Amino acid sequence: AQTVTQSQPEMSVQEAETVTLSCTYDTSESNYYLFWYKQPPSRQMILVIRQEAYKQQNATENRFSVNFQKAAKSFSLKISDSQLGDTAMYFCAFLLPTSGTYKYIFGTGTRLKVLA
């Protein structure tokens, strides 16, 4: 069974600084997808970034980038030039598209606070 672990329950960062959120996962499969979702106080789940396991290049979306280490089963999220609006819970999620079901497996989340 696949598992997703986020070992940092809470983090804080100064505005304009860079922060990295950690995520590790466990699977014996080789083809899967990984995602980071943001959940601000409004509780809306917002897709931040996506990575396909077969792609060696790390995904990037504006200020958000990932460090995908497939052998180490690590998928960290880097937020550059942090903004107050980045304050939120961040969830790492795993998807196994070949399983016949497309359910996400979520980590327990990291609460990020951006300080002015």
Next chain:
Amino acid sequence: NAGVMQNPRHLVRRRGQEARLRCSPMKGHSHVYWYRQLPEEGLKFMVYLQKENIIDESGMPKERFSAEFPKEGPSILRIQQVVRGDSAAYFCASSNPRGEQYFGPGTRLTVT
């Protein structure tokens, strides 16, 4: 292009009553997922449906919970005889062919 719609946003039920949560997927999406989020926890998968079919209900409690996604109309998550432990945020998501799931705003269920 409307996103995933859920209603109601907030629902209060007394113990023993029934709760009905509705979800309309994004236009063009035919796959719907329901997740439950307990306070201070991550989202836990409950059920995955396509039109008129339950594909995976491995995360759904065996009793009191049911889900449907009819040919016409929204997907419904139904909780019968609610108990205090059912209090949570219930999120619906729909997916595109790339597998990315887009979430609705959630329904916060409070059982008193």
